[in-house]
Amino acid sequence: MQTDFLVIGSGIAGLTYAIKVAEACPDKQVLIVTKSMADETNTKYAQGGIAVVNDLENDSFEKHIDDTLIAGDGLCNKDIVEVVVKEGALRVNEIIEWGARFDKEKDGDYALGKEGGHSEHRILHHKDVTGAEMERALLETVSRLKNVQFVNHYFVVDLITQHHLGYLVTKSTPDIQCYGVYALNLQTNRIEIIQSKITMLAAGGNGQVYRTTTNPSIASGDGVAMVYRAKGRIENMEFIQFHPTALYEAGQKGQAFLITEAVRGDGGILRNHKGEAFMERYDERKDLAPRDIVARAIDSEMKINGTEHVWLDCRHMDLEKFIHHFPNIYEKCKSLGIDVAQQMIPVAPAAHYSCGGIKTDEWGRTSIKHLYAAGECASTGLHGANRLASNSLLEAMVFAHRSYLDAVEQMKMFTVAQTELPEWNAKGTSVPKEMILITQSLKELQQVMSDYVGIVRNDIRLQRAMRRLDLLWEETEELYRNTTISPQIMELRNMITVGYLITKAAAFRKESRGLHFNTDYPNKNPLLQNIVL
Structure with a gap:
């Protein structure tokens, strides 16, 4: 199989990029590869919304930039933060033009939510299924483009570089190039070569590395692992964000149901087993402190009291508003016999988001030539040591756009002749006898x-x-x-x-910063550094 633009992953980053390169280069072929169905992505499970400044009377770019820098605890790249915040509104307007529907007030203005770490109401949302709504709009837009092809149920095994041509490739090799990928066709069980001029890795997160996660079963860190094997640069992987409030179900493993931070933004209060609102003991922002602080506070309360969860109290909230804004959370709780108007919701932290990943520059370029990365698998410098709530969908769209701008220019200058690539060697292997x-x-x-x-x-x-x-x-x-x-x-x-x-x-990392908390080094190191592996 050969293509001009190869896109690995079909979440918000991959689809936004695919739409843009396909529209800019109607004579070029775009191939989107996914290991499951097209809509089975981390994007689909994003509940809360997308943070964007679109009300300049009550909000400003500077406030959103400051909120992001404070959450990132010293490690954000300020230039990247400014780029994402200032370009974000344009990208959000684009997805609205592509058909994404966000909730509005009765007067027709967009209903803006507020989440932990934000100083103003700036979260656009579609009830409590924002990611799924954005994914729907993107898939519909892609389906209208004649030069985009979807290949579902293909598992990408490895990036093809000079290593597969017999050359020695190490971390210090200056000109590693990506020629495409080896991919396992899950219907034929054969490994195929997909040769491409330019490849975009939008392979999502890695929450399945942990016992409990809000991520779907596909979030196994494939993109990061492939780039590391190909001797590319990986950055700041220690910063794993645990969402403070996943629904606790006794004995459950794997994907946990997310209780979005917007519930606390609307007035939900965390309580321990004594019924105490404990967050005021940990941070003056109480229940709306950044996620790293709230997750550690819940972890501390659980350890002190010997419990497996804490409670989220929504009993004082307006039930009609709750059902309107959080219909899926209401139905999920109801299915478990929890009446949110009468009972508190049991919650516990779960692995949610990887702030680090494949190191990229301001145009989404990785350390491997002709290879871009965007979305959760990338480390752009936006999140630093901790991601601000609802900044992830924004980052994915901004970097998909920037990668497209650079990739289209690279395609114009593309002079590398298509290389003869060796078939996958499976000699000496046999079917595993015991799963x-x-x-x-x-x-x-x-x-x-x-x-x-x-x-x-x-x-x-x-x-x-x-x-x-x-x-x-x-x-x-x-x-x-x-x-x-x-x-x-x-x-x-x-x-x-x-x-x-x-x-x-x-x-x-011999310090505690953002999402990385080491009890042997409880303080911050005055020296700021990114850890690149």
Whole structure:
């Protein structure tokens, strides 16, 4: 298979980029590859909304910039923050033109919500399913473009670089190039070459590395792992954001139901098992403090009281408004026998978002030529040590646009002849005799990451995690070498790589900053640095 523009992933970043390059280059082919269905993305599960300054009477770019910098705890790239905040309104207007519907007040103005860390009401939302609404609008727009092709149920195995042509490629190789990807066709079980002139990685997050996450099962860090194997640069992986309020269901593992921060923005109050509103003991902003502070406070209350969750109290809120703004949360609670007007909602933190990822510049370029990255798999410099609520969808659109601008120029200058690429070598492999070897290793990985590299860390925990990850890596690499490739072995391999990167970066950071809290180094280091692996 050959294409001009290859897009890996079909969330907001991948689709926005695909629409733009397809419209700008109608004579070029755009191929979107996804390992599941087109709409099964992290974008789809984003509830809260998208932060944008569009009311300059009551808000300003400067306020949004300051809020982002404060949340990022010293590590945001200020130039990037200004770019995203100032260009964000244009990108939001575009998706509205493409058909995205955001909630409005009775007078016709957009209804603006407020979330933790924001100084003003600036969150556009569509009830409590904003991401799904944006995904719908983007998929409808893509479907009208004749030069865009979707390939579902293809699992991208590896980026193709000079390494596959027999050259020695190391971290210090100055001109690593991406020629496309090897991808497993899940319908034929054959590995195919997809050759492309320019590749965009919009492969999403890595929440499945943890036992409980708000991310769907596809969020296994594939993009980050592939770039690391291809000797690309990965940055700030220690900053994993735990959403403070995932719905607690006893015994549940995997994807947890998210209770959006907007519920607290509308007046929801966190309480411990004694019924105390505890957030005032941790931060003057109380329930609307940034996520890292709220998640650590909940973790602390759970450890002090020996409980597995805290409570979110919405009983005092206007029920009619609650049902209008949060219909899915209301229905989900109702299905579990929780009447939000009479009972409090049990909540606990869950892995939610990766602030670090594939290191990119201000145009979305990675350290590998002809390879771009955008969305959650990228580290652009916007989020620093902690992401401000509802900045992720904004960042994805802004960097999809900037990547498109650069990629179109690169395509005009593209002179590299199509290289003859070797077929995938599967000699000496056989079908795995026992899937338990894979499923048990995945359970071990998630247990290790949750227990040792979670919300609160220390050196002993990180050392233990690294030793166990080393063993898991050895066992999985042996399995990978000797068995035919399957999505299960690939996801496990990718997740072990991501677990290693998170743990390694956490061990290097000898301080507590933003989402990384190490009890052996409770203070901030005056020296600001990004950890690049």
